Amino acid sequence: MRVFIIKANEAHTDFDFSLKDLPGTSGRIDLICRSLNAAFHLSHSFRKNVRVYVTFLGPPDPPKTIRFEGSRIKPKILNPDELSTAKLIGKALKASGGIRGPSQEVEVFPGVFVSRMTFEDVIRKNTRFNLYVLEEGGEDLFSTKFPRDNVAFVLGDHIGLSREDLSFLEGFAQRISIGPKAYLTSHVISFVNIYLDRLGIP
Numbered sequence: 001m002r003v004f005i006i007k008a009n010e011a012h013t014d015f016d017f018s019l020k021d022l023p024g025t026s027g028r029i030d031l032i033c034r035s036l037n038a039a040f041h042l043s044h045s046f047r048k049n050v051r052v053y054v055t056f057l058g059p060p061d062p063p064k065t066i067r068f069e070g071s072r073i074k075p076k077i078l079n080p081d082e083l084s085t086a087k088l089i090g091k092a093l094k095a096s097g098g099i100r101g102p103s104q105e106v107e108v109f110p111g112v113f114v115s116r117m118t119f120e121d122v123i124r125k126n127t128r129f130n131l132y133v134l135e136e137g138g139e140d141l142f143s144t145k146f147p148r149d150n151v152a153f154v155l156g157d158h159i160g161l162s163r164e165d166l167s168f169l170e171g172f173a174q175r176i177s178i179g180p181k182a183y184l185t186s187h188v189i190s191f192v193n194i195y196l197d198r199l200g201i202p
C-alpha cells in the first residue's frame, strides 16, 4: 500500500469554481487533478494499491479532506482528464455540507470519502505507516531504505509546506528529496511511484 498526503493550501472547499478556469478560480485544484492522475493512472491500468488524502484549506469552508481509495474507486469515475476529476472533487466538496466532527467521514462516491480532517489530523491518522516528507533539500531518496510495505509520502502544493508544517512533521516523518530542484507535485508523485515499482514495493 502506498499513501500520498497532499496539503492544498488554497484549494477551494466548495464547488464555487469555474471548470473553464480551474487554475484561476479554484485555488489550484488543477494541480490536485494532475496529482491524482499521477498517483493512480497507468497506461490502460489503474493503481489499486494507492490511497491519496488531499486536505483542502482554501475558502469558503476549510478544512475539508478527501480520501481517494484506489481499491474501491471505479476507474471510470476517476478519468485521466482534469476537468472530469475537478467535477468529481467539486461534487464531493458539495456533498460534505452536513459533516461536523473530524472523525466523521462520508463516502460520497465509491472510494471517495470526505471529512473535516485537518492536515495534522491526517498525519496523526497515518503514523502507523512509514512516513516520508518529500521536500527539496531532504535526504537523497536513492539512499533511503524503504520498508517492503506501508509507505506514506507527504507533499505540498504550489506553495509548499510551511516551516510550521515541517516542524510538526519532524517527529513523525523522515525528510527525503528526489533531486536538486523544486519539482511539480504531480511530477514528484510520478517519480516516487515509478521508483517504488522498480524496487518492487507494492
Ligand SMILES: C[S@@+](CC[C@H](N)C(=O)[O-])C[C@H]1O[C@@H](n2cnc3c(N)ncnc32)[C@H](O)[C@@H]1O
Binding pocket: 134, 135, 136, 137, 154, 155, 156, 157, 158, 159, 160, 161, 176, 177, 178, 179, 180, 181, 182, 183, 184, 185, 188
Ligand atoms: C512546486 S513544489 C513547492 C514549491 C514551493 N514554492 C516551495 O518552495 O516549497 C511542490 C511540492 O513538491 C515536492 N517537491 C518539490 N521538489 C521536490 C524535491 N526536489 N524533492 C522532493 N519533493 C519535492 C514538495 O512536497 C513540494 O512541497
